[in-house]
Amino acid sequence: MNPLGVVPVTLMLILLGSLTFKRINTPASGFEHALRGKASRIALSGIFLTTAYLLLIPPVYYALDSIMPITNATDLISKYCALVAVAFLGGHLSVAYGSPFARRWTVGAPGTVVLGLVSVGLLWTVVATDAPYSSPQMLDFATQPSVRINTWLVLFYVAYVVLPLVRPAYLDSKKNPLRTGRAASGMIAGGFALSLLRAGAYPVEWFGSGNVVYLYMLISYASTALVVVGLALFAYARRNRKVKTELGSALSLD
Amino acid sequence: MPVSASEFKSWLDAQSISTSPAALSALTGLHRGTLGNQLRRGNVAESTVVAVARASGANVLESLAAFDPYRDMYTRRIEPTPAEVLSQVHHADLMAELQFRTSKKYYPRDLRKHIPLIDFPHEGSNRAWIDAIDSGDIRHRMAEETGMALTYIFTQLTENKLTPPLAVAASRAAGTSFASGLVVVGLVLPAEAGWQPRAREDELLEITDDALVELISGRINLLQRRVKQRKEAQEYAEKMTELLG
Numbered sequence: 001m002n003p004l005g006v007v008p009v010t011l012m013l014i015l016l017g018s019l020t021f022k023r024i025n026t027p028a029s030g031f032e033h034a035l036r037g038k039a040s041r042i043a044l045s046g047i048f049l050t051t052a053y054l055l056l057i058p059p060v061y062y063a064l065d066s067i068m069p070i071t072n073a074t075d076l077i078s079k080y081c082a083l084v085a086v087a088f089l090g091g092h093l094s095v096a097y098g099s100p101f102a103r104r105w106t107v108g109a110p111g112t113v114v115l116g117l118v119s120v121g122l123l124w125t126v127v128a129t130d131a132p133y134s135s136p137q138m139l140d141f142a143t144q145p146s147v148r149i150n151t152w153l154v155l156f157y158v159a160y161v162v163l164p165l166v167r168p169a170y171l172d173s174k175k176n177p178l179r180t181g182r183a184a185s186g187m188i189a190g191g192f193a194l195s196l197l198r199a200g201a202y203p204v205e206w207f208g209s210g211n212v213v214y215l216y217m218l219i220s221y222a223s224t225a226l227v228v229v230g231l232a233l234f235a236y237a238r239r240n241r242k243v244k245t246e247l248g249s250a251l252s253l254d
Numbered sequence: 255m256p257v258s259a260s261e262f263k264s265w266l267d268a269q270s271i272s273t274s275p276a277a278l279s280a281l282t283g284l285h286r287g288t289l290g291n292q293l294r295r296g297n298v299a300e301s302t303v304v305a306v307a308r309a310s311g312a313n314v315l316e317s318l319a320a321f322d323p324y325r326d327m328y329t330r331r332i333e334p335t336p337a338e339v340l341s342q343v344h345h346a347d348l349m350a351e352l353q354f355r356t357s358k359k360y361y362p363r364d365l366r367k368h369i370p371l372i373d374f375p376h377e378g379s380n381r382a383w384i385d386a387i388d389s390g391d392i393r394h395r396m397a398e399e400t401g402m403a404l405t406y407i408f409t410q411l412t413e414n415k416l417t418p419p420l421a422v423a424a425s426r427a428a429g430t431s432f433a434s435g436l437v438v439v440g441l442v443l444p445a446e447a448g449w450q451p452r453a454r455e456d457e458l459l460e461i462t463d464d465a466l467v468e469l470i471s472g473r474i475n476l477l478q479r480r481v482k483q484r485k486e487a488q489e490y491a492e493k494m495t496e497l498l499g
Contacts, residue, residue: 038496096497172494177487181494231498238499243491250484251477253346253372 004214005139006058008221013053015225019232020046026239041092042231048085049224052078056136065134072138076126079154080119087115089227090161093188097168105164118157125150142213152202155220159199162192180242184233191226194219256297257321263293265303265320271310278302281309300324300418300441314446315433323419327432330425332448334434339449339457341386342379342438344372345473351458352470371454375440378476380416383438385472387428395427396420 023043054060055078065074090106105111128146129138138147166189173186198205198219205216237243263273272278275293279286282305292298300318307317319327353361384392393411397404400423410416416424421435433447450456461469 039499042498092497096494176491176494178491178495181491184498234495234498236499238495243488243495247484247488247491250481253344253376 002139002214005137005217008214008218009053009056009136012221012224013050013057016046016050016053016228019228020050023232023235026235039092039235041088045085045088045092046228046231048081048088049228052081052085055081058136061136062134070126071131072126072129072134074134075136075138076122079122079150082154083115083118083157086158086161087111090165093165093169097165097172099164099168102164102168106161111161114157114160118153121153122150125153139213148206152206155195155199155202158195158220162195166192166196177247178237178242179246180233180237184230184237187226187230187233191223191230194223194226198223256292256299257303257323259293259296259298261321262298262303265317266306269306269310269312271306278306282306283309304441314442318436318442323422324432326426330429331431332433334431334437334447334449334453335387336457336460337386338383338430338434338438339453340461340469341382342374343454343458344374344376344379345470345477347371347458348466348470348473351461352466355463355466371458375414375438377414378473378480380414380438381411381476382473383435384411384416384424387424387430389428392424392427396423399423399426 020043023046055064055074061074064077065072068074070076087107090111091103094100094102094106125146126138129141129144129150131138131141133140135141138150141147142151169185169189169192173182173184173189176182176185198216201216205213208216266273266278271281273293275286275290278284278289282289282302284302284305289302292302303317303321304314306312307314315327315332318324350361350366354363393404393407396402396407400407400419402420407420410420416439418436418439418441421439421441422432425432425435431447433442436442437444437447437449444453445451
């Protein structure tokens, strides 16, 4: 069990789990707002993403994979959870940032077709991998072309969803009247840019070897962390009624 | 329009002031790195010239007039016009004056005897100054003179962030005091530019009733626009925090 593969996943699980729990379990309409209100898809996205990371923790992974019909099917489920999380997030952010193009691209007909194709592709790559035993994230077989395609499919889908959202998020980081909102959107845009960077640099990663793969994975972790912290900042702004406190009366000099 | 570093160094030499960033930092209290950067890049901010002039006891306006963009300073009167002075009175103070004139019984002037007028620059004060000196096409002429886009000038006015070069361009276009523009943007203190110590209070007392009401009416129009913009900003921020929070 390589600590380079376990430690970042565990840290991400802690971050995602705690922020999702905080989002859902907040007094003053937190639960209602998070799961049934306007931001319900964000909470669902957090739940799916947390589940995706939880499944990658070795004890959970091995236990679950032992009852799966295909070796490393747990990795497949984890990736499906991540894809669903990204789709929820993409669809919701496209509405929030007011981009009909991004909405059609992410959760409209083209988005659904791409999600379907990527899901089928992932299943095919897991089946095609020569994996005699379970390995979280299939890291022990990372040099096999099918695993490389598997990774590329996930990176491609994430990049596909975030591509039309980078600009709206960046624009909001400039025009949002709330300082917290500007910081949050800036982090979200930065996270999306990192995702695009990794997807764009995948040809370099493809031919990389050894522990370099962990370095590239750190880019994805950093990207995810930026997006979820950005969303948590929006939640913080809502809970603390920052709009009322920061953007008070236009008449006041104080 | 910052002044050139070579001109600045020559000016410092003429004043017998050291040109080293460390010595200038000790003299003015400005950060040594900032001064070093300005000298190295060849552009020294007007505020640096003003800080050095103040620290060395030199006349601030005369010091600025030693540099190219401000050489015309003394070709016009230095003192502000009454309209310029009144433009720097906050609308709340204008309305207080209206109340004092409305009823000595309900709004006695003594009520705010020891309370000073609201300091400027305040929100909208740059715009109010431009409106006070505008003869019709001042914004276009400012854009022509500075080579800046008209939209940039509008944004600077909306955000109350008029720069010294824009203030000089506005004064040139309107034919008013160059020094007043520099006071309005906060580069020069009123006393350094020939403003009487209680210039605003005095003009407020002297303004006629009809001029006062007209001034308030203009300011209320601006205020209405600002309140509307703030409401839109609040609604946008509220929407974003509700959807993403």
